[in-house]
Amino acid sequence: MYSNPIHYFTAVLSIVLLASCDKKEEQKATQQAPPAVAVTLEEVTTTDAVYYDEYPASITPINQVELRPQVTGFITGVHFQDGARVKKGQLLYSIDAQLYSANYEQAVANLKVQEANVNKAQKDADRYHELDKNDAVAKQLVDNADAALEVAKKQAEAAKANISAVSTSVRYTKVYAPFDGVIGISLVKPGAAVSAGQTLLNTVSTDGQLAVDFGVDQKEIYRFATLLKNRASKDSTFTLAFGPDIYPYPGKIQLLDRAVDPQTGTIKTRLIFPNPDNLLRAGMTGTVRVLNRASTKSVVIPYKAVTEQLGEFFVYVAGDSSKVSQRRIVVGQPLGTKIIVKEGLKEGEKIAVEGVQNLREGALIKTDK
Template structure:
């Protein structure tokens, strides 16, 4: 009996130890099953193969629309405005009547000049008759040489007076015509700065402005590097400056839907800004362009070149770096740093970092938390991101 009590204590200790081990093993098994049941499935992501296409380089600039012809209309004669003969803001044709200045003083001046011309012609006719008579008399030695020369000089003076009177008539006729102020160019007329009853001063008073509508110019500045590149292209005979294509977009437009050509480059670089002024001409049949509008300009660069294109939604920013996630053969997302370029037809040019055949995550990038994470790729189109087919390689 004395030896049985220690033996029972030993067995109790061993039983307690076995029970604890069994409980620990059971708990561990439960944890493993719980982890297996709560492990998330790889997220579905839209994956598209990079596009390799020929792209045309374009240099970006900003500019302003300007009229090819812009006229500040001022009167050539002074007088009171009798009538405004156009509707403000309307388009006018070359030669259309815009203003009428009181013509009565100029009509009277023309009549006076015509009367002076008639008198001068009468005096010239009398001087010619006297000169003819003097010729016959001098041949008969009936008058002195001095009298004959005086009559000859009188005829020359009378003929000069006729020419002067004719010039006065022409001047008066022009002044009378200038009382009708007509459009010197076709275009859109602005508001009337002087209305009926106001005094218009010759060559001083502004009556209105007229700006041409079709075509229009767009002036923009380009940097030295772009200028030198185009100079090199011209020397190589690739194209002339006047043939350089441009694309233009307005503030309310997406992209650059309007096409034109460069027709002028300035003859010097602005040393303060390091830029040169250029001008392009654009057709404007639908009157989309109005002088003074802001314009976004793309100037055609070098010849087309191959480039890698991706959807801009795939690009992620990490401080000063840009990167994308590509999907490898094992369906894991791998980070790939890139150097992005400009946008071309809604896609981003990748200058370096990607190669033909790479598959980039376009849709569901936010589901990827870290490089190496498993994903369930679904093939989508690079343009638009629409599904093509499910690709589940698990």
């Protein structure tokens, strides 16, 4: 039998077409595969470098009191200069005392009346008791006289308590400095009406020493607790920076707060800094620098090897198959052109330091060397 030439030609053509398609797909796949990225690798090293850990901080007075009146009235005197230094017990404000003085005088007069009533009731009771000895008076009258005496005594005690209350109000018409410190700008002027416990007159705060508060991660509590235990030593462990400027006096750690803030995972730490030149002011913000003398070696890498994404830091680590993997790290303090890595890398690993901007997870690499 003879084969149909048309069928034969069709079969051959199909084979050729299939082979051609496979070759094109292979070429296409080859063309789509990303080329290897040229990078420079560097081995991760460690160092014993001494550096400073930095923490944002706020400056606050050790003692600070808001002055508010304890009586209602009108300001009759302001007895200081705004921003001046004041001494404990110094008169600061006067409030109109006429009403309170009149109340005091009335209370004194009322006490005298009550004392007179006590004297009369005592004499009546004594007289009735003498008559009772001779059965010359009804027992009920004797009891009534004793009761009247007790009432008179209670009223006299109430009058004395009232004198104490109104005399306190008289004293409260004068506002005194609670301690040595600096007073701010007065918020009221003579003639202003003030309400007891509500109107803010001024604020007094200490400034010879100031507190510096900052948050410490709970992982570092042991370290700072140790520093607190050894706080008697005088050195430059704690310094304060304002931008490039370093405050000239070192501070001392005073306390760690009672508990860790569950929302932030940090604990408030307080330092005390001397302020002999009045360079520090309450409300300032700065940077606390804590000298780190950790005995363990620190991992150090070039800063240019680090990429940042959404507040997290990454490096590309070279694997055994000429590919890189992206790894998250926790960075520490910069050391010139390098930076300390607290977590995420080990000594001896190789990371990309050049060509980083062209890398992605799993990218094929080739080294320049």
